[in-house]
Amino acid sequence: QKEVEQNSGPLSVPEGAIASLNCTYSDRGSQSFFWYRQYSGKSPELIMFIYSNGDKEDGRFTAQLNKASQYVSLLIRDSQPSDSATYLCAVNSWGSGAGSYQLTFGKGTKLSVIP
Amino acid sequence: DGGITQSPKYLFRKEGQNVTLSCEQNLNHDAMYWYRQDPGQGLRLIYYSQIVNDFQKGDIAEGYSVSREKKESFPLTVTSAQKNPTAFYLCASSISGTGHAFFGQGTRLTVV
Numbered sequence: 149q150k151e152v153e154q155n156s157g158p159l160s161v162p163e164g165a166i167a168s169l170n171c172t173y174s175d176r177g178s179q180s181f182f183w184y185r186q187y188s189g190k191s192p193e194l195i196m197f198i199y200s201n202g203d204k205e206d207g208r209f210t211a212q213l214n215k216a217s218q219y220v221s222l223l224i225r226d227s228q229p230s231d232s233a234t235y236l237c238a239v240n241s242w243g244s245g246a247g248s249y250q251l252t253f254g255k256g257t258k259l260s261v262i263p
Numbered sequence: 264d265g266g267i268t269q270s271p272k273y274l275f276r277k278e279g280q281n282v283t284l285s286c287e288q289n290l291n292h293d294a295m296y297w298y299r300q301d302p303g304q305g306l307r308l309i310y311y312s313q314i315v316n317d318f319q320k321g322d323i324a325e326g327y328s329v330s331r332e333k334k335e336s337f338p339l340t341v342t343s344a345q346k347n348p349t350a351f352y353l354c355a356s357s358i359s360g361t362g363h364a365f366f367g368q369g370t371r372l373t374v375v
């Protein structure tokens with residue numbers, strides 16, 4: 149069974165600070181990595197994706213990937229109260245038994261940005 | 264507008280009853296997924312399908328069944344064999360193999 153691990157939190161940061169969210173995955177053959185944001189009672193929405201080792205920046209968000217360490221992270225700069233949500237790490241990998249791709253999610257990290 | 268639609272938003276099931284959750288997408292996506300989310304938990308994969316007339320079990324398929332007769336539709340049946348069905352059910356779709364999933368608004372199922 150493919151596993152995606154996240155610290156459940158809650159992670160509390162003051163407004164304007166950098167929030168750092170981490171994720172590890174078990175399948176070394178995983179090919180693509182995603183961060184979804186989920187507000188309470190709502191469905192997840194995609195905010196970042198990364199395929200290659202290194203950093204990928206999009207506005208206040210930076211995704212970091214280290215395939216050798218099987219580690220992916222999300223940094224949120226200048227955190228705002230509206231960033232308060234649960235952040236889900238997801239990994240897309242080939243399921244050889246099923247013969248198709250499978251998208252596996254972690255349990256999520258709850259982030260609270262304190263005004 | 265393109266999107267993915269789940270219905271109903273809220274569903275109540277009696278003990279021993281089968282219920283079917285609807286999921287329809289007009290994004291022309293090949294891949295569709297069903298996830299279950301319990302309070303304070305992440306998403307657990309129930310079933311997924313990469314192509315019409317084919318689907319695979321996820322991590323928690325017991326007590327559930329699906330069909331994929333049309334590209335646009337991927338209904339989930341929660342059978343009486345599922346002993347603890349109360350949860351938030353999410354359907355998603357993506358271009359096959361990409362992982363860029365778009366989610367429906369979810370169905371909250373409660374056993375009464």
